[in-house]
Amino acid sequence: MTGHHRRVSGATGHLGLCTDLYELRMVASYLQQGMTAPATFSLFIRPNAARPWYVALGIERVLELLPSFTFGPEELDELERLGIDRPVREALAAWQVDAGELWAVPDGTVVLAQEPLLEMTAPLPIAQLLETAVVNLVQYPTLVATKAARCELVADGRKLADFGFRRAHGLETGVEAALAAYVGGGFATSNVEAGRRFGIPTTGTMAHSYVQASTDEREAFRRFATDHPEHSILLVDTYDTVRGVRRAIEVCQELEIQPRGVRLDSGDMGALAVEARRLLDDAGYADATIFASGGLDEEEIHRLVTEGAPIDGFGVGTALTVSQDHPGLDIVYKLVEYDARPVAKFSGVKSTFPGRKQVFRRGGAPTDDVLSLRDATEEGRPLLQSAWQDGERLLEDEGVATVRDRVRAGLDTLPDAWRRPPYVEQAPLPTIGRCLDELTEEVRHAVVDDE
Amino acid sequence: MTGHHRRVSGATGHLGLCTDLYELRMVASYLQQGMTAPATFSLFIRPNAARPWYVALGIERVLELLPSFTFGPEELDELERLGIDRPVREALAAWQVDAGELWAVPDGTVVLAQEPLLEMTAPLPIAQLLETAVVNLVQYPTLVATKAARCELVADGRKLADFGFRRAHGLETGVEAALAAYVGGGFATSNVEAGRRFGIPTTGTMAHSYVQASTDEREAFRRFATDHPEHSILLVDTYDTVRGVRRAIEVCQELEIQPRGVRLDSGDMGALAVEARRLLDDAGYADATIFASGGLDEEEIHRLVTEGAPIDGFGVGTALTVSQDHPGLDIVYKLVEYDARPVAKFSGVKSTFPGRKQVFRRGGAPTDDVLSLRDATEEGRPLLQSAWQDGERLLEDEGVATVRDRVRAGLDTLPDAWRRPPYVEQAPLPTIGRCLDELTEEVRHAVVDDE
Numbered sequence: 001m002t003g004h005h006r007r008v009s010g011a012t013g014h015l016g017l018c019t020d021l022y023e024l025r026m027v028a029s030y031l032q033q034g035m036t037a038p039a040t041f042s043l044f045i046r047p048n049a050a051r052p053w054y055v056a057l058g059i060e061r062v063l064e065l066l067p068s069f070t071f072g073p074e075e076l077d078e079l080e081r082l083g084i085d086r087p088v089r090e091a092l093a094a095w096q097v098d099a100g101e102l103w104a105v106p107d108g109t110v111v112l113a114q115e116p117l118l119e120m121t122a123p124l125p126i127a128q129l130l131e132t133a134v135v136n137l138v139q140y141p142t143l144v145a146t147k148a149a150r151c152e153l154v155a156d157g158r159k160l161a162d163f164g165f166r167r168a169h170g171l172e173t174g175v176e177a178a179l180a181a182y183v184g185g186g187f188a189t190s191n192v193e194a195g196r197r198f199g200i201p202t203t204g205t206m207a208h209s210y211v212q213a214s215t216d217e218r219e220a221f222r223r224f225a226t227d228h229p230e231h232s233i234l235l236v237d238t239y240d241t242v243r244g245v246r247r248a249i250e251v252c253q254e255l256e257i258q259p260r261g262v263r264l265d266s267g268d269m270g271a272l273a274v275e276a277r278r279l280l281d282d283a284g285y286a287d288a289t290i291f292a293s294g295g296l297d298e299e300e301i302h303r304l305v306t307e308g309a310p311i312d313g314f315g316v317g318t319a320l321t322v323s324q325d326h327p328g329l330d331i332v333y334k335l336v337e338y339d340a341r342p343v344a345k346f347s348g349v350k351s352t353f354p355g356r357k358q359v360f361r362r363g364g365a366p367t368d369d370v371l372s373l374r375d376a377t378e379e380g381r382p383l384l385q386s387a388w389q390d391g392e393r394l395l396e397d398e399g400v401a402t403v404r405d406r407v408r409a410g411l412d413t414l415p416d417a418w419r420r421p422p423y424v425e426q427a428p429l430p431t432i433g434r435c436l437d438e439l440t441e442e443v444r445h446a447v448v449d450d451e
Numbered sequence: 452m453t454g455h456h457r458r459v460s461g462a463t464g465h466l467g468l469c470t471d472l473y474e475l476r477m478v479a480s481y482l483q484q485g486m487t488a489p490a491t492f493s494l495f496i497r498p499n500a501a502r503p504w505y506v507a508l509g510i511e512r513v514l515e516l517l518p519s520f521t522f523g524p525e526e527l528d529e530l531e532r533l534g535i536d537r538p539v540r541e542a543l544a545a546w547q548v549d550a551g552e553l554w555a556v557p558d559g560t561v562v563l564a565q566e567p568l569l570e571m572t573a574p575l576p577i578a579q580l581l582e583t584a585v586v587n588l589v590q591y592p593t594l595v596a597t598k599a600a601r602c603e604l605v606a607d608g609r610k611l612a613d614f615g616f617r618r619a620h621g622l623e624t625g626v627e628a629a630l631a632a633y634v635g636g637g638f639a640t641s642n643v644e645a646g647r648r649f650g651i652p653t654t655g656t657m658a659h660s661y662v663q664a665s666t667d668e669r670e671a672f673r674r675f676a677t678d679h680p681e682h683s684i685l686l687v688d689t690y691d692t693v694r695g696v697r698r699a700i701e702v703c704q705e706l707e708i709q710p711r712g713v714r715l716d717s718g719d720m721g722a723l724a725v726e727a728r729r730l731l732d733d734a735g736y737a738d739a740t741i742f743a744s745g746g747l748d749e750e751e752i753h754r755l756v757t758e759g760a761p762i763d764g765f766g767v768g769t770a771l772t773v774s775q776d777h778p779g780l781d782i783v784y785k786l787v788e789y790d791a792r793p794v795a796k797f798s799g800v801k802s803t804f805p806g807r808k809q810v811f812r813r814g815g816a817p818t819d820d821v822l823s824l825r826d827a828t829e830e831g832r833p834l835l836q837s838a839w840q841d842g843e844r845l846l847e848d849e850g851v852a853t854v855r856d857r858v859r860a861g862l863d864t865l866p867d868a869w870r871r872p873p874y875v876e877q878a879p880l881p882t883i884g885r886c887l888d889e890l891t892e893e894v895r896h897a898v899v900d901d902e
Contacts, residue, residue, distance in 0.1 A: 018622050020614070020641035021655030029678040035664060078647040083681075124664060131658075135617035136625060143620075163471070166586035167779045169594075169620035169628075171469050174587060176621060190471035196529040204472030207582075209786035212794045213486060213575060227480040230534075238796065239898065266801060318779035327778035328618045328769035335660035343663045345689065350717060447690065 016071035016092065017078060019132045024079070027125040028088045037339035038100065039124040040356050043134060045142075046330040046349060047113040047427050052418045053366060054329075055145040055184045055407055056117045058138035059104045063393055065137065066097045069130060097126055098391035103374070103384040105359070106395065108145075108183060108403035110410030112366055114429050115359045116384060117142070117331075119374075124338060131333045139329050140173065141180045147298075147323045148185025149411055151316060153419045154302035159313030161203045162189040163293055164321030177321040183404050187320070198400060205231050205263070211238040221251040225259070233261045233291055236276070241267055245276045249283045261289035261312070269300075270309040277310040289313065297324060302421055344443045353436060354443045359383040360433070365413035372433025467522035467543065468529060470583045475530070478576040479539045488790035489551065490575040491807050494585060496593075497781040497800060498564040498878050503869045504817060505780075506596040506635045506858055507568045509589035510555045514844055516588065517548045520581060548577055549842035554825070554835040556810070557846065559596075559634060559854035561861030563817055565880050566810045567835060568593070568782075570825075575789060582784045590782050591624065592631045598749075598774045599636025600862055602767060604870045605753035610764030612654045613640040614744055615772030628772040634855050638771070649851060656682050656714070662689040672702040676710070684712045684742055687727070692718055696727045700734045712740035712763070720751075721760040728761040740764065748775060753872055795894045804887060805894045810834040811884070816864035823884025 030036065045054055071079070071092045079089050100122025111117060117138060120127050151160060162181040168174035178194030181187035188201040195202035206224055214220035217239060225232045232252070236244030245262055252259040262280070264272050269292045280288045292304070293315030301314050318324055334352045335343050342354035355373050360380035362368040370378050387395035417424045432440070481487065496505055522530070522543045530540050551573025562568060568589060571578050602611060613632040619625035629645030632638035639652040646653035657675055665671035668690060676683045683703070687695030696713055703710040713731070715723050720743045731739045743755070744766030752765050769775055785803045786794050793805035806824050811831030813819040821829050838846035868875045883891070 015622075017644040017647055018616075018625075019643055020616055021643050021646070021653045022641060022657055023655075024643060025656055025679055025682060026658065026661045029661070029675055030664070032678050033674050039660075039664065041660070074647065078643070082643075082646075082653065128660060131660075132617045133622065136619065136622055139618055140620045165469075165471055166583045167590055167782075168587065169591045169773070170624040171466075171584065171587055173621040173624050174469075190473060192470055192472050192475060192529070192533075193468040195472070195533075196468055196525065202472045202533065204474075205476055206473055207477065208796065209490075209492070209579060209582075210477045210480070212786050212796070213481070213490065213789045215792070223484050224476075224480055227483050228476055231476060237798075266798060322620070322773070322778040324778055327773040327775055331618075335663050338664045341666070345659065345663070347688075347717060 012072055012074050013068070014070045014072040014075050015065060015068040015133065016075045019129055021082070023129050023131055024082070024084060027129050028084055030125045030128065031088050031091055036123045036125060038121055039127045039335060039339075040119055040121040040337040041127050041131065041333050042116045042336045042352070042357060043118040043138060043331065043333045044116045045113045046332060047429055048330055048349070049425065049427055050326045051146060052424050052427050053146075053414065054111050054113075054142055055149050055410070056105050056109045056111050056138070057107050057141035057145040057180055057183060057403075059107045059118060059387065060397055061137045061141065062118065062134055063102070063388055063395065065133070066388065069097050069133065071095065095126070096391070097122070097130070099123060100126065100390065101386060102388040104387040104395065105383045106385065106398065106403075106406060108406035108410070109383060110366055110407070110414070111359070111383070112369060112430055113427050115369065115371060116357050119356060119384065121356065135331055135333050139331050141176060142331070143323045143326075143329050144177050144180035144321065145184030145407070147320055148181040148187055149407060151298050151301060151320065152185035153411065154298050154305060154421070155314060156305050158305065158311065160185060160187045161313065161315045162187045162191065162320055163315040163317040164319075165191040167318040168321040174321060179400070181320055183400060184407055186404070187316075205233045206235050208235065208238045211235060217244060218247050218251055221248055222255065225251055225255055225257055229257050230260070232257065232259050233263050233289070234259065235265060236262045237265050237267060241272050242275055242279075245279050249279060249285065252285070253283065259285055259288045261291055263291040263293060265294040269311065270304055270307055273309045273311045291315065293317070295319075299421070342439055342443055344440060344447070346444055346447065353432070353440055355436065355439050357384070357436070359430060365415070367415060367428065369430035370433045371430040372436045373439065376433050376435045378433050463523055463525050464519070465521045465523040465526050466516060466519040466584065467526045470580055472533070474580050474582055475533070475535060478580050479535055481576045481579065482539050482542055487574045487576060489572055490578045490786060490790075491570055491572040491788040492578050492582065492784050493567045493787045493803070493808060494569040494589060494782065494784045495567050496564045497783060498880055499781055499800070500876065500878055501777045502597060503875050503878050504865065505562050505564075505593055506600050506861070507556050507560045507562050507589070508558050508592035508596040508631055508634060508854075510558045510569060510838065511848055512588045512592065513569065513585055514553070514839055514846065516584070517839065520548050520584065522546065546577070547842070548573070548581070550574055551577065551841065552837060553839040555838040555846065556834045557836065557849065557854075557857065559857035559861070560834060561817055561858070561865070562810070562834070563820060563881055564878050566820065566822060567808050570807060570835065572807065586782055586784050590780050592627060593782070594774045594777075594780050595628050595631035595772065596635030596858070598771055599632040599638055600858060602749050602752060602771065603636035604862065605749050605756060605872070606765060607756050609756065609762065611636060611638045612764065612766045613638045613642065613771055614766040614768040615770075616642040618769040619772040625772060630851070632771055634851060635858055637855070638767075656684045657686050659686065659689045662686065668695060669698050669702055672699055673706065676702055676706055676708055680708050681711070683708065683710050684714050684740070685710065686716060687713045688716050688718060692723050693726055693730075696730050700730060700736065703736070704734065710736055710739045712742055714742040714744060716745040720762065721755055721758055724760045724762045742766065744768070746770075750872070793890055793894055795891060795898070797895055797898065804883070804891055806887065806890050808835070808887070810881060816866070818866060818879065820881035821884045822881040823887045824890065827884050827886045829884050
């Protein structure tokens with residue numbers, strides 16, 4: 001997404017082994033059986049009640065890494081150790097992801113469950129082997145961008161900061177989280193490496209340890225405000241929050257500086273914010289801001305905002321970077337066509353629709369989306385674009401600003417019941433277009449006939 | 452932990468910016484104020500009801516990465532952009548984590564909340580700047596190793612496999628998850644890269660797409676069993692599970708091979724396993740195993756095992772690699788001493804104990820642990836060891852097998868109410884030793900007097 005260099009996983013620079021063993025077993029069998037006709041896999045989120053919509057993110061990362069899905073000497077040794085036959089290993093050694101095509105929605109598109117974020121068409125072994133990595137690379141950015149967008153909507157114009165680097169699942173993941181949170185929800189970040197790498201605005205002032213390293217709170221405030229007058233958001237809850245606010249005010253008066261503000265990190269945020277606001281205003285510091293943090297998630301932010309708490313910004317940590325209320329997206333990559341034969345699965349929530357698809361967005365908002373076949377003629381703007389073909393990228397890297405703008409524009413179209421609690425109870429789904437409906441019935445009959 | 456090369460985060464090879472901005476602001480102020488006396492920070496998990504105990508993991512990773520917390524030209528440019536003054540940048544450019552000492556429990560130790568996993572003593576700016584990375588590096592491995600250990604205890608001798616690579620928060624994180632799950636719970640993994648890198652046993656056979664790529668299920672089974680007779684665990688739920696089991700049996704009879712087993716991936720696992728077992732036994736395939744997967748977590752595994760479902764092994768995916776029921780550990784790194792002055796915080800669940808500490812394990816099990824000061828004389832085996840001093844490692848890399856053995860030995864000591872549901876409701880905590888108790892009271896009085 002950025003043009004900045006990012007490290008790829010895999011200690012050797014080859015990503016071929018970033019897959020599940022069953023993919024390799026299947027690939028070996030496909031090659032032995034000559035099953036190398038084109039297959040189409042569709043990446044989509046299964047319907048569940050956890051989220052009414054999602055901000056798609058990670059497509060650019062897939063496109064960036066596709067050429068790295070190769071096997072070097074260490075990978076081939078490992079395949080031998082796993083008992084993969086020589087002809088299969090030789091095929092994989094020569095292997096490049098260079099045949100086929102990938103259609104995808106651009107990063108930042110607001111999508112519904114069941115709508116493909118990406119469709120890969122390639123010789124069956126290639127399309128199959130990519131499953132694990134494609135799911136992985138899209139899942140986490142989409143999870144966090146969606147979480148961040150939900151936070152932004154309930155924060156209703158207040159500032160947001162990602163404080164979750166330390167609790168992200170891995171250092172590199174914390175950096176990716178900062179990017180997704182910025183793109184999805186306009187979050188600034190405490191993550192300095194993310195600031196360097198992606199140009200995301202960074203934020204941060206002081207922790208409790210800073211206050212405790214001084215022998216008293218006043219002395220700590222004095223030191224910090226002297227050294228960082230322009231970043232003087234003082235953390236006031238190390239001992240007693242209200243007393244902390246008073247001390248912050250006294251120190252600023254003594255030093256004759258305008259405080260940037262205070263940060264509350266524990267206690268009854270709503271009541272403490274009212275008291276802090278009153279004290280700051282009485283001291284003539286109407287411009288000083290009140291920032292809240294400490295175990296916050298979207299629900300608490302929504303409550304504080306709707307109660308009218310005088311809080312100017314929220315720091316969100318663990319809840320954001322692990323998407324705490326919903327830490328794993330039910331996102332899947334399913335075979336929908338092999339050798340020109342449409343394929344589906346009919347089993348309740350795990351059902352899939354057959355064939356290569358397109359999503360048609362009618363009237364701007366996802367409320368009237370139609371899911372149909374790739375070559376259907378439906379009203380509306382097609383969301384999936386040809387992103388890559390036979391080794392050549394067609395969807396160019398758009399840069400962070402463009403993707404952010406797309407998210408903002410997408411969120412603006414959402415109806416109120418999709419924007420903040422109480423959310424619609426039933427996850428909305430696209431209407432199924434006529435051709436897709438007919439094809440599904442055909443495939444269903446064929447399966448039933450077979451059984 | 453392994454001697455295998457693992458990539459470190461940070462695109463430049465310097466990890467100095469893998470921190471939160473507030474750490475840098477505090478460090479700048481500490482340097483300006485000459486506050487460079489030794490500080491001790493203690494890493495521990497806050498008491499909460501989510502887990503009665505934890506498998507500590509990630510210490511080796513911290514030791515491995517300590518020398519990489521440096522600032523190169525790109526990092527220093529970024530500091531300049533952030534407005535960090537030249538003298539501070541010059542100090543950081545020359546900076547090495549080479550003074551101080553780190554005490555830690557060895558990886559694989561079973562610990563309780565409030566017990567330090569690690570204590571870092573170093574000049575205040577150094578110890579402060581490491582906070583974000585140390586928390587991050589220990590949090591995720593501990594989270595997953597603990598989850599895996601809980602799964603192993605409820606699985607009660609059945610085989611376990613990590614199927615969660617695709618839903619881990621990042622590719623590299625999926626590889627780390629496989630290691631933590633193997634160490635913590637004896638999980639094999641589907642993750643091929645983790646197998647190569649750490650020598651973890653890998654497992655995997657076929658997905659629904661393999662079945663669907665053939666025109667009928669029987670033909671798919673025939674192909675797979677022919678190509679992989681030694682890995683013939685056939686996935687039987689693509690269309691109808693019981694019919695799938697019958698077809699698997701027919702194909703094995705036709706090909707005259709012994710099936711390794713079947714995998715159930717949806718539906719009522721208990722009832723389906725009973726029926727599958729009956730059909731396999733009737734066909735003379737008593738050695739064929741039944742493997743279950745599909746949205747499983749520890750609770751469901753416990754239910755199936757206690758109901759006596761004839762299931763030989765479980766695949767756990769998202770629930771494992773994102774620790775779905777508890778995706779973020781409340782693990783913190785708190786200042787406990789500065790310049791020989793013990794420091795504490797008195798605020799309910801966010802309270803901390805002052806001073807450098809030691810945990811004394813009496814009688815093998817953590818049930819009678821005593822938390823006291825580092826130099827206290829208490830009965831029992833001290834858990835924290837001197838791991839690193841003035842740039843030199845003292846705790847050597849032990850290798851995966853030793854760490855696994857330590858986990859097994861630790862789990863063996865746990866009382867029943869800590870091993871499986873219904874778990875003890877109150878998270879057990881160590882007894883506070885006499886010297887620590889006295890010091891805590893002294894510090895409490897000093898704080899109260901100050902206010």
